Amino acid sequence: MKKSLLFVRYLLLLLIVFGLYLGYNTWRFQSNQLQFDPMVTTNIPSTAIEHFAKAIRIKTISPENPADFDSLAFIQFNDFLKNTYPLADSLLEKKRINRFSHIYKWEGSEPSLKPVILMAHLDVVPVSREDLPDWGQPPFAGNIVNDTLWGRGTIDNKIGVIGLMEAVDLLLKNNYQPRRTLYLSFGHDEEIGGLNGAKMIVDYLKKENIQAEFVLDEGGTISQGIIPGIEKNVALVGIAEKGYVSLELSIKKEGGHSSMPEKETAIDILAAAIVKIKTNPFPAKIAGPIEGFIESLGPEMGLLNRIIFANRSLFSSIITAVYEKTASGNALVRTTISPTIFTSGIKDNILPQTAKATVNFRILSGESSAFVIERVKAVIDDPRIQIEKGRMQSEPSKVSSTNSFGYNNIHKTIAQIYQETLVAPYLVVGGTDAKHFESIASDIYRFSPMVITRGNIKSFHGLNERIAIRDIENGIRFYQQLIQNSTKE
Numbered sequence: 001m002k003k004s005l006l007f008v009r010y011l012l013l014l015l016i017v018f019g020l021y022l023g024y025n026t027w028r029f030q031s032n033q034l035q036f037d038p039m040v041t042t043n044i045p046s047t048a049i050e051h052f053a054k055a056i057r058i059k060t061i062s063p064e065n066p067a068d069f070d071s072l073a074f075i076q077f078n079d080f081l082k083n084t085y086p087l088a089d090s091l092l093e094k095k096r097i098n099r100f101s102h103i104y105k106w107e108g109s110e111p112s113l114k115p116v117i118l119m120a121h122l123d124v125v126p127v128s129r130e131d132l133p134d135w136g137q138p139p140f141a142g143n144i145v146n147d148t149l150w151g152r153g154t155i156d157n158k159i160g161v162i163g164l165m166e167a168v169d170l171l172l173k174n175n176y177q178p179r180r181t182l183y184l185s186f187g188h189d190e191e192i193g194g195l196n197g198a199k200m201i202v203d204y205l206k207k208e209n210i211q212a213e214f215v216l217d218e219g220g221t222i223s224q225g226i227i228p229g230i231e232k233n234v235a236l237v238g239i240a241e242k243g244y245v246s247l248e249l250s251i252k253k254e255g256g257h258s259s260m261p262e263k264e265t266a267i268d269i270l271a272a273a274i275v276k277i278k279t280n281p282f283p284a285k286i287a288g289p290i291e292g293f294i295e296s297l298g299p300e301m302g303l304l305n306r307i308i309f310a311n312r313s314l315f316s317s318i319i320t321a322v323y324e325k326t327a328s329g330n331a332l333v334r335t336t337i338s339p340t341i342f343t344s345g346i347k348d349n350i351l352p353q354t355a356k357a358t359v360n361f362r363i364l365s366g367e368s369s370a371f372v373i374e375r376v377k378a379v380i381d382d383p384r385i386q387i388e389k390g391r392m393q394s395e396p397s398k399v400s401s402t403n404s405f406g407y408n409n410i411h412k413t414i415a416q417i418y419q420e421t422l423v424a425p426y427l428v429v430g431g432t433d434a435k436h437f438e439s440i441a442s443d444i445y446r447f448s449p450m451v452i453t454r455g456n457i458k459s460f461h462g463l464n465e466r467i468a469i470r471d472i473e474n475g476i477r478f479y480q481q482l483i484q485n486s487t488k489e
Contacts, residue, residue, distance in 0.1 A: 022311055029310035031299045033422055034408075036415040039481055042170070044473040049149065051084050052162045052472055053142035056151035062123040062191040074100040074188055077122055085165050087172040092184075097204055100188035101197040106168070108181035108487060114213035115181035116406075116486045117205075117441065118479070120160025121190035121197070121218070121433055124153040125461050136464050147469045154467040156460055157218045159450055159475055161186055167479035178487035180213070190433045193392050198433035205440055212441040214406025216482070217434035219446020220426045222418060224453045228322070229301040235414045236426035237407065238446030240289045240399040242331075243363035244431055245372055246340075246390030248356065249273060253384075255353040266355040267344050273380045274339050274357055280379045282335040282372075284320040286312060288365040288399050290332055292425035294319075300422055331429040335364045335372060358390060362429055365396045397435050400443040406486075410445055413482040417449070417474060449478035 058080060059073045081102065082089050093105040100122070108115070127139045137143045137150035144150075164184055183205075187197030220236035227234055253266040286294070298309030308315045323329035330336065337359060344355035361372050369389070377387060401407060402425050411423045428446045437444055450471040459465040 022307055026303075026307050026310040029299050029306055032296060033300070034411050034415055036412055038419050039416045039477075042477050042480060044166070044476050048162070048166045048476060049144070049469060049472060051166065052149060052154075052158065053144065053151075054080065054084070055158050055162055056142035056149070056153055057140055059140050060123050060153070060188070061126050062189050063126060064192065071100070074122070078102075081165070085169055088165060088168050091172055092168075095204070098188075098196050098200050101201055102184070102186040103201055103204070104168075104184040106178055106182040106184075106487075108178045110179045111181065113180040114211060115183055116483075117183040117185055117212045117215040117437065118164055118483070119185045119187075119198075119215060119217040119433060119437075120164060121157050121187045121194075122161060123188050123191050123197075124156065124158070125191050127152055131463060134463050137466075139465070144469070148466050149469060149472065150464070150466045152465050154465050155448075155450065155452075155456070156465070157190070157448065159467060159472065160218055160448060163449065163472070163475040163479045166476045167483060170476070170480055171483060176484070178483070180487040182483060182487050183210075183212075187433045193394075193431075194433040194436055198436045202436045202440060210440055212437070213486075214400075214404065214409075214443040214445060215434060215437045215441045216406070216410065216445050216447065217432050217437075218448045219428040219430075219432055219434070221448050221450055221452040222421060224451050226328070226452070226454060226457070227297065229305045230297060230422070232300070233418065233421045233451065234297065235418065235421050235423045235447065236293075237410055237414075237423060238289075238428035238432075239292065239402060239407070239425040240365050241397045241428035241430070241432055241435065241446060242335075242365070243367075243369065243394045243396035244361065245363065245369040245393040246358055246360045247373065247376060248358050248388045248390055249380075250354065250356045250386045250388075251384055252354050255351040259349070261351060265351050266353060269382065269384060270342075270344070270355040270357055273382060273385050274342075274359070276379050276381075277337055277359060277376060278339070281337065282364070282367075282375070284324060284330075284333040285364065285366070286316055286319060286333060289425055289427035292402050293332075293427070296424035297422065328429075331362065332427055333364075335367055336362045336429075338362075363396050365399060365427065368395055369393055394431055394435055397444070398438055398442075400445060404443045406443045406445055409482065409485045410447060413478060413485050414447075414449075416481055417478045449475040 058077050060077050063069060088104060095103050097103060139152040142151050185201050187194050189197040219238035223234045223236055251266050251270050294309050298306060308318060312319055320333050323333045339357060339359045341358035345352040363372060414421060414423050432446055434444045434446055450467060
């Protein structure tokens with residue numbers, strides 16, 4: 001009896017200590033959101049929307065096949081920039097890189113200060129002919145319906161190009177003079193890797209011995225109603241991006257007539273390999289940018305979530321299990337696996353001799369393409385299958401600081417323009433041109449000033465890409481304020 005009472009007492013003591021531990025960590029888990037007075041709202045001229053619509057009508061498409069590249073569309077965009085923004089064209093130092101990419105230099109009054117580089121890209125992904133009937137508006141018409149501009153490139157990423165150019169135009173008209181030099185960088189082939197655009201821009205800047213204070217590219221957005229446990233809008237500022245590699249799996253095997261199939265055909269073997277890869281996912285991790293994400297948003301959640309996130313070393317399995325339930329959440333915590341192409345066979349009664357598949361991997365921070373390849377080989381464990389890297393690959397980026405001049409100015413600007421919006425660091429799961437700039441900047445951020453909801457999130461590279469007029473106007477205000485916040489000090 002005494003022993004049992006003693007056990008109960010120890011158990012109660014342990015529970016009390018555990019409760020105090022959880023409570024103390026939760027109490028220390030305080031909001032780190034910055035507070036700033038809102039800015040006086042800038043009137044955005046209606047011509048800005050007209051300019052954006054014109055930009056959408058120019059089909060600056062980056063095709064997968066280089067032979068399909070339409071140089072005339074990009075020449076047209078060159079002329080559009082020159083004619084639409086004559087002040088920037090005449091007052092800023094301008095250089096064209098590889099014919100179709102652009103860099104503008106706005107010289108600051110204090111050359112000792114490191115410059116700021118603000119980026120966007122001119123190109124867009126194609127629209128398949130089969131998808132055209134499913135568009136609510138023609139993808140390159142630039143139509144405005146119900147205060148919304150429709151078209152390919154509205155979100156990805158002509159909002160960045162037009163937003164920056166309109167902001168600079170407004171500042172030039174008001175005779176603004178930056179202390180810190182500003183560069184605008186517009187690549188023309190981001191959608192196919194940026195090797196002929198952004199990379200060559202960086203090569204030019206390196207020759208000029210440019211080291212930037214920070215770089216801002218596309219990436220994160222303002223999330224509305226998407227993050228579980230958060231009612232407010234959340235501005236997601238990318239401090240890193242995942243890498244990517246595509247692996248091409250292939251097998252050769254004797255074919256024959258379908259009436260006498262072998263126990264295993266080429267398709268059978270390759271399909272089994274794909275199943276092995278899919279049923280053995282990469283481990284989920286809470287690390288790098290996701291730590292900052294939790295630190296910023298956890299204190300803004302309800303009590304139960306605050307307790308869990310404040311004590312994530314104890315509850316990591318619960319957290320990752322929650323993230324794994326959605327495609328967007330799962331992409332934040334592990335290297336993802338996506339079979340994208342499967343080719344085999346020529347006739348319904350012929351057993352094919354070859355089968356090929358392409359699997360795309362988006363690589364989590366802290367891992368590498370070499371790690372992916374070795375793990376895939378081990379999981380498949382079949383020497384009959386050949387594994388080769390595809391044409392495009394990129395390692396995960398470095399993780400930028402959240403305690404820096406650049407991040408603090410981005411945070412400040414968001415708070416000034418988008419009231420009641422939370423700000424959090426974020427891992428960008430797609431690829432951007434920003435990866436090319438790591439050699440000339442320690443801090444690289446990824447954020448596009450627009451609101452993304454469950455209703456339009458799938459329009460990235462998809463059907464019915466569109467943006468609200470108010471988002472265009474606020475985007476211009478954001479870039480205008482960010483330029484002033486970043487270049488006047």
